[in-house]
Amino acid sequence: MQSFELIDLIVFLGISQGIFLAVVIQVIQNKNRYANRTLSLILVIASIMLTGRFFFTIETDNKIFFRLALFVDILVFIFGPLLYLYYRRLIFNEKSKYTLHYTYFIPAAGMLVYHFWTYQFSYNEFVLLVQNGSLTLSFLIIEAVGILFNLYLGYRCFRLLGVYQKEEKNNLSYSQNLVRYLNAILIIGSLFLLLWIISFILGYGFNIYSLFLSYNSIWIAVCVFVYIIGFYSLKQPDIFRMPLSIKKHFKNKERLDDEMIKKLEARLEKLMINEKIYLNHKLTLVDLAKGLNTSTNDVSWLLNNIHKCTFYDYINTYRVKTFVEKIENGEHHYHTLLALSMDSGFNSKSTFNKAFKAIIKDTPSNYIKKLNTI
Numbered sequence: 001m002q003s004f005e006l007i008d009l010i011v012f013l014g015i016s017q018g019i020f021l022a023v024v025i026q027v028i029q030n031k032n033r034y035a036n037r038t039l040s041l042i043l044v045i046a047s048i049m050l051t052g053r054f055f056f057t058i059e060t061d062n063k064i065f066f067r068l069a070l071f072v073d074i075l076v077f078i079f080g081p082l083l084y085l086y087y088r089r090l091i092f093n094e095k096s097k098y099t100l101h102y103t104y105f106i107p108a109a110g111m112l113v114y115h116f117w118t119y120q121f122s123y124n125e126f127v128l129l130v131q132n133g134s135l136t137l138s139f140l141i142i143e144a145v146g147i148l149f150n151l152y153l154g155y156r157c158f159r160l161l162g163v164y165q166k167e168e169k170n171n172l173s174y175s176q177n178l179v180r181y182l183n184a185i186l187i188i189g190s191l192f193l194l195l196w197i198i199s200f201i202l203g204y205g206f207n208i209y210s211l212f213l214s215y216n217s218i219w220i221a222v223c224v225f226v227y228i229i230g231f232y233s234l235k236q237p238d239i240f241r242m243p244l245s246i247k248k249h250f251k252n253k254e255r256l257d258d259e260m261i262k263k264l265e266a267r268l269e270k271l272m273i274n275e276k277i278y279l280n281h282k283l284t285l286v287d288l289a290k291g292l293n294t295s296t297n298d299v300s301w302l303l304n305n306i307h308k309c310t311f312y313d314y315i316n317t318y319r320v321k322t323f324v325e326k327i328e329n330g331e332h333h334y335h336t337l338l339a340l341s342m343d344s345g346f347n348s349k350s351t352f353n354k355a356f357k358a359i360i361k362d363t364p365s366n367y368i369k370k371l372n373t374i
Contacts, residue, residue, distance in 0.1 A: 019043075032238060077111050107146070199213045260298075
């Protein structure tokens with residue numbers, strides 16, 4: 001039996017860390033509950049994958065452990081769908097809790113059938129078949145399917161991100177600063193997938209095998225990345241999830257008649273001018289629709305077709321105007337710009353700076369300098 005090395009200790013610590021995170025995440029109450037349930041399952045699977053790799057890399061004399069270690073390859077085909085499920089549950093709010101269709105698990109089922117097929121061979125026969133290349137084609141097909149399957153799921157995640165970015169502006173008056181996190185997941189996941197493709201081409205095309213650029217090392221790195229996501233979720237705030245479908249009826253110019261438009265406009269003006277509803281830092285489309293006593297679809301139609309802007313832009317225009325009024329009144333001499341922006345309804349410095357530059361076409365500091373020179 002091979003001696004216990006440092007890398008084995010690192011993998012073992014990773015296994016225990018994954019189980020620990022999976023349990024702790026479930027303790028967090030009312031914070032992205034359904035997404036975190038999925039993440040806990042992913043962490044457990046990542047730990048099982050590392051366990052398999054642990055027994056595989058230490059070359060244990062126990063032949064049963066060796067065969068079970070190969071069994072974790074099935075989890076590679078489950079890992080991708082669950083990561084997609086986590087991504088979807090984290091950012092979207094659907095009428096019924098989204099679950100994966102059985103077709104997402106067809107590759108995993110195929111891998112399971114293949115694994116049991118190999119049990120017709122004894123341990124020594126199996127090793128001999130691997131060494132003489134009789135199973136090379138089978139392994140090539142399995143790995144190719146895994147790559148294609150994960151490429152497809154990555155594409156689906158990128159599409160979800162595009163929908164989220166559109167819906168965020170239609171539903172929120174503030175930024176959740178979630179896009180950077182979502183992009184990081186996709187970019188790093190794409191990098192791992194690229195490295196996997198490179199190792200696949202080098203291995204099967206040129207018989208070049210690298211200790212660091214290999215199937216095993218890449219999946220260990222993926223597990224480590226999942227643990228990082230797990231740690232992030234511990235401090236992640238509760239996220240406002242978006243409706244998934246893009247509402248095509250916004251383009252319908254006849255959704256509201258002239259009389260209804262006038263009534264909604266009068267109520268909207270009252271909410272914005274008299275009640276200053278935009279000062280609510282966490283104002284959402286749902287909140288505005290309740291204030292207008294109408295549906296979110298009607299409000300979105302009104303803003304998109306009559307005001308020609310998104311909910312985000314409409315609300316932040318009022319906030320920027322309020323901030324400018326404070327500057328013109330000289331309040332910046334007694335309060336910081338951040339404090340004034342918060343008093344105007346913004347919930348963060350980044351959202352304020354972005355909105356101010358988009359509306360005024362200048363930065364707050366430059367605007368004040370120009371105002372002082374007049």
